[in-house]
Amino acid sequence: MQNRSSSRLVSDQSSNPTSSTNPKGRNRRRSKQRIVNSNLEENSHLVVTMADQRTMAQLLQAPTEGYEDAIVVPAITADNFELKHCLLTLVKNKQFLHMIKRTRMLISVISTRSLLP
Numbered sequence: 001m002q003n004r005s006s007s008r009l010v011s012d013q014s015s016n017p018t019s020s021t022n023p024k025g026r027n028r029r030r031s032k033q034r035i036v037n038s039n040l041e042e043n044s045h046l047v048v049t050m051a052d053q054r055t056m057a058q059l060l061q062a063p064t065e066g067y068e069d070a071i072v073v074p075a076i077t078a079d080n081f082e083l084k085h086c087l088l089t090l091v092k093n094k095q096f097l098h099m100i101k102r103t104r105m106l107i108s109v110i111s112t113r114s115l116l117p
Contacts, residue, residue: 052059074080090099
């Protein structure tokens with residue numbers, strides 16, 4: 001029985017004679033080219049200035065010009081949402097509160113365990 005890798009090896013060996021030396025078909029690492037030091041000394045004295053000289057805090061501020069009127073909060077009406085039957089059943093049977101308490105308990109257990117070594 002052949003799996004995918006063995007069937008691939010058989011087809012690769014017939015088409016590529018070097019696959020016997022490299023059976024998995026992986027590329028070998030190539031040696032890096034050496035850097036000539038003479039060019040580095042000449043370029044190290046150059047000072048490059050950015051076109052935009054603002055600080056990072058200024059760049060991260062969100063632009064607000066022209067966007068004030070574009071953000072509109074829609075009015076919430078009675079037809080905007082749908083009540084799910086299973087959620088109503090949970091609330092009616094008072095099982096929903098139990099789920100909230102259990103979630104809080106689990107979060108507290110997880111947070112205390114994460115503080116322990």
